[in-house]
Amino acid sequence: MADREFWSYQPPHFVTGQRCSDNWITVVDPLPSYGRGRELPGKRHQSLIFGSYLTDVIITGANGTIDGQGAIWWGWFHNHTLNYTRPHLVELMYSTNVVISNLTFKNSPFWNIHPVYCSQVLVQHVTILAPLNSPNTDGIDPDSSTNVCINHCYVKNGDDVIAIKSGWDEYGISFAHPSSNISISNITGETRGGAGIAFGSEMSGGISEVRAEGLRVVNSLQGIRIKTAPGRGGYVKNVYIADVSMDNVSIAIRISGNFGEHPDDKYDRNALPMISNITIKDVVGVNVGVAGILEGIHGDNFSNICLSNVSLSVQSAHPWNCSLIEGYSNSVIPESCEQLRSNCRQTSDCYDGSSSSAIHGQEPRDTLSTSRLLNPLMKFTLF
Incomplete structure (x- = not known):
C-alpha cells in the first residue's frame, strides 16, 4: 500500500439515507473507548458516510445537502424499539488530514459529524439542521481527536451544537486517547436540548487545549456546558472561551459533576474527573434565565474556574x-457566586490559552489538483 492515500467525496446536490433499518443493515463493532454502543450494548449501525484509516480526506460540495432521513430512527428511539445504536451521518475513524466543508447536513439519526481517533481535521462552512425536538442530533463532535479546527458553521438541532468528547468511563480511561488542540470560531447555534458548546459527558480520555471564540447562541437550553460524573476519570483542563453572545438562553453557563449514565457496572466509582483551568470571558447575554449553575463533586472540587x-x-x-x-x-x-469572589488571585492566574501551539496540516498531492481547488484550505493553522 502507498504511504499516503487520498479519498475525496463530492456528493451530488442531494443525498438521502435509507428510511428502513433493514436496508441500513451494516453494523460495526463498538468504539474501543466506549466499550459498547452508546445507546445499547453490543454493536452499532454504521454511519451513512463512514471510513477508517484514511489519509487526506475531503468531503465537500457546492452547498449540497446530505439528508439522513432521521425521523423514523427518532421514532424507534422514543418507542424503545432500536436493535442497535443509531448511526451518525458522518463518522471517520483513525484518519488524518480531513476536510469537511460547504455542505448542509440534515435530519441525522444520531450525531451529525463524528471524527474519532483523528488528527488534522478541518470542518468549515457547514450547515447542520434537525428539528429542535429531535433526540441526540449533536452537530459536530470531535472525539479523542487532536488538532481540530471548526469555523464558520451554523447549527440548529436537538442537542449540543458542538460537543468535545474522549471516551466513556473505564473504556475511555484504558484507551487513553485525549482530545486536544482544538480551535473553534464563528459558530452560530440554536438548540432546545443542549448547549452551544459542550465538553463531555464522555471525557474519560481527557480534553485539553481548547480555544473557542466568536460563538452566537440563541433560543437554547444552555450556552456553555461541562458535564461529567464520578466514574468518568479523565480531565477537562486548559479551556479558553471568549467573545460569546447569547439571546434567549435558559442557563448561560453550566458545569455539572453528576451527569450521565455509565456503560455498565464495571466502572470505578473512585475515578474522579479533574476539571481545572477553565476561562470564560467577554460574554454578553440578554433574555437569560439563570446566569450559572456550577456544581463540582464531593471530594473533587473543580478548580481555577475564571x-x-x-x-x-x-x-x-x-x-x-x-x-x-x-x-x-x-x-x-x-x-458571581461567593466561591468565585472570595479568591484574591489576579486574572494573570487564569488560563489565557497561550499554551496552545500552531499546527500545520499537509496538502494532498498535486495529482489531485481538481479536488484541491474545491478545498483550498487543506493546509490550515490552528490558533
Missing part, C-alpha cells in the same frame, strides 16, 4: 448556584 467581563441580563432572582468549585471572577454582572 469568569471575566461577563454581562448577562438575567430573569431569575437567584442568578448563580455554585457548590464545590474554586476560582476567580472579575467584572461579572450579575455578581
Whole structure:
C-alpha cells in the first residue's frame, strides 16, 4: 500500500439515507473507548458516510445537502424499539488530514459529524439542521481527536451544537486517547436540548487545549456546558472561551459533576474527573434565565474556574448556584457566586490559552489538483 492515500467525496446536490433499518443493515463493532454502543450494548449501525484509516480526506460540495432521513430512527428511539445504536451521518475513524466543508447536513439519526481517533481535521462552512425536538442530533463532535479546527458553521438541532468528547468511563480511561488542540470560531447555534458548546459527558480520555471564540447562541437550553460524573476519570483542563453572545438562553453557563449514565457496572466509582483551568470571558447575554449553575463533586472540587467581563441580563432572582468549585471572577454582572469572589488571585492566574501551539496540516498531492481547488484550505493553522 502507498504511504499516503487520498479519498475525496463530492456528493451530488442531494443525498438521502435509507428510511428502513433493514436496508441500513451494516453494523460495526463498538468504539474501543466506549466499550459498547452508546445507546445499547453490543454493536452499532454504521454511519451513512463512514471510513477508517484514511489519509487526506475531503468531503465537500457546492452547498449540497446530505439528508439522513432521521425521523423514523427518532421514532424507534422514543418507542424503545432500536436493535442497535443509531448511526451518525458522518463518522471517520483513525484518519488524518480531513476536510469537511460547504455542505448542509440534515435530519441525522444520531450525531451529525463524528471524527474519532483523528488528527488534522478541518470542518468549515457547514450547515447542520434537525428539528429542535429531535433526540441526540449533536452537530459536530470531535472525539479523542487532536488538532481540530471548526469555523464558520451554523447549527440548529436537538442537542449540543458542538460537543468535545474522549471516551466513556473505564473504556475511555484504558484507551487513553485525549482530545486536544482544538480551535473553534464563528459558530452560530440554536438548540432546545443542549448547549452551544459542550465538553463531555464522555471525557474519560481527557480534553485539553481548547480555544473557542466568536460563538452566537440563541433560543437554547444552555450556552456553555461541562458535564461529567464520578466514574468518568479523565480531565477537562486548559479551556479558553471568549467573545460569546447569547439571546434567549435558559442557563448561560453550566458545569455539572453528576451527569450521565455509565456503560455498565464495571466502572470505578473512585475515578474522579479533574476539571481545572477553565476561562470564560467577554460574554454578553440578554433574555437569560439563570446566569450559572456550577456544581463540582464531593471530594473533587473543580478548580481555577475564571469568569471575566461577563454581562448577562438575567430573569431569575437567584442568578448563580455554585457548590464545590474554586476560582476567580472579575467584572461579572450579575455578581458571581461567593466561591468565585472570595479568591484574591489576579486574572494573570487564569488560563489565557497561550499554551496552545500552531499546527500545520499537509496538502494532498498535486495529482489531485481538481479536488484541491474545491478545498483550498487543506493546509490550515490552528490558533
